[in-house]
Amino acid sequence: MKENIIPAIRLTLLCMLFFMGIYSFTIWLPAQATPGKGKGETVSVNNKIVGWKLLGQKFTEDKYFWSRPSAVDYNGASSGGSNKGPTNPEYLKQVQDRIDTFLVHDPQIRKAAIPSDLVTASGSGLDPDISVQGALVQVKRVANARNLPVEKVKQIVTKEISKPLFRLFGTEKVNVLQLNIDLDNLK
Secondary structure, three states: HHHHHHHHHHHHHHHHHHHHHHHHHHHHHOOOOOOOOOOOOEEEEEEEEEEEEEOOOOOOOOOOOOOOOOOOOOOHHHHHOOOOOOOOHHHHHHHHHHHHHHHHHHHOOHHOOOOHHHHOOOOOOOOEEEHHHHHOOHHHHHHHHHOOOHHHHHHHHHOOOOOOOOEEEEEEEEHHHHHHHHHHHOO
16 A cells, blocks of 8 residues: 555655646746736726727727627636537527627618627637627717717728738737727827
């Protein structure tokens, strides 16, 4: 019995040292070089934190650009998708409800012109960005709600477009929180 317990205790202590000490330090150290020092990067307006750069938020007023829908209601503590497949009747009803809501607020848009990222949730449910098409399709509604020229709102969208990594990996996108902050800062 001794020949099994002693090696098991040694292995347990070795694993504790590695996973609680060395591994944790190896992950923590490079995180200190990031803007948020491993705690996430906050977005502030007038010295008040209004959100997180990499976490989506819910915007429902017509004067704001709407984020991608969230399966977890934008709860950062429970990131996740709905796990419903594309043929699931409940999922299809949810997507149709989102389309109907969008069309109520943007009646000039044809159903086929609504980008999929505005009616389907991302895998994490916390996506802070929408596609450029997702932003442009909302421009008229936002401009009308704010009594701004459509071209002015388009300029703001264009300014906020993030290019793919090395202009090669990914697609162009727009951070919804930053876009809405820019709109609120217009005088």
